[in-house]
Amino acid sequence: MRRSIALLAIACLALLPVVGSAQAIWKWKDANGTLQVSDTPPPTSVPDSAIISRPGGRVAEIVVGGSAEAPASTPSRSDSALEARKREQQAGQKAADAARAAATKERDQARREENCRQARQQQANLDSGMRMARLNDKGEREYLDDSARAAEAERVRQRIQQACN
Known part of the structure; x- marks a missing residue:
C-alpha cells in the first residue's frame, strides 16, 4: 500500500511541469521584426497581422479609446446573393401559383x-319525343310518362342555365 502511494506521489510530481506549462502563450513580431513570446497579450500598437499565435486559438479583441466598437453592419456579397436567391424563389413561387391557378381555371372551364x-x-x-326510360331502385327499367318527362325537362333546363352561362 505504501509503495502504491509513493508511486502515485512520484507520478503527480512528474506531471507538475506539464501542468505548469499549460499557461496562455502569445507570440508576435514587434516593429523591429523580433519574435516576442509572453503570457500577456501584445501591446495595442502591434497590428493583428503581426500576431503569430494566441492562447487557445482565440481572436483577441482590440479595444481602442477605452471601448470596444462593433463593426458597422454592411451587407456582404453572400447576404446580397442570399437576398437575390430569395427573390428568385419568391418569383418562382408566384409563377408556380399563377400556373396552378390558370390550370385550375382551365379545368373548371372544361368541366362547365x-x-x-x-x-x-x-x-x-327530350325534345325529340322518343321514349325515355330510367332505372329504378331495383334496377328495373321504367319509362317516363308525360308528367315525369315534364319534370325531367325542367331539371335539364335548370342544369343548362347553371352550366352554360
Whole structure:
C-alpha cells in the first residue's frame, strides 16, 4: 500500500511541469521584426497581422479609446446573393401559383363546357319525343310518362342555365 502511494506521489510530481506549462502563450513580431513570446497579450500598437499565435486559438479583441466598437453592419456579397436567391424563389413561387391557378381555371372551364354539352344533349333527346326510360331502385327499367318527362325537362333546363352561362 505504501509503495502504491509513493508511486502515485512520484507520478503527480512528474506531471507538475506539464501542468505548469499549460499557461496562455502569445507570440508576435514587434516593429523591429523580433519574435516576442509572453503570457500577456501584445501591446495595442502591434497590428493583428503581426500576431503569430494566441492562447487557445482565440481572436483577441482590440479595444481602442477605452471601448470596444462593433463593426458597422454592411451587407456582404453572400447576404446580397442570399437576398437575390430569395427573390428568385419568391418569383418562382408566384409563377408556380399563377400556373396552378390558370390550370385550375382551365379545368373548371372544361368541366362547365362538358356539363353544358351533356345538358344540351339531354334537352335535345327530350325534345325529340322518343321514349325515355330510367332505372329504378331495383334496377328495373321504367319509362317516363308525360308528367315525369315534364319534370325531367325542367331539371335539364335548370342544369343548362347553371352550366352554360
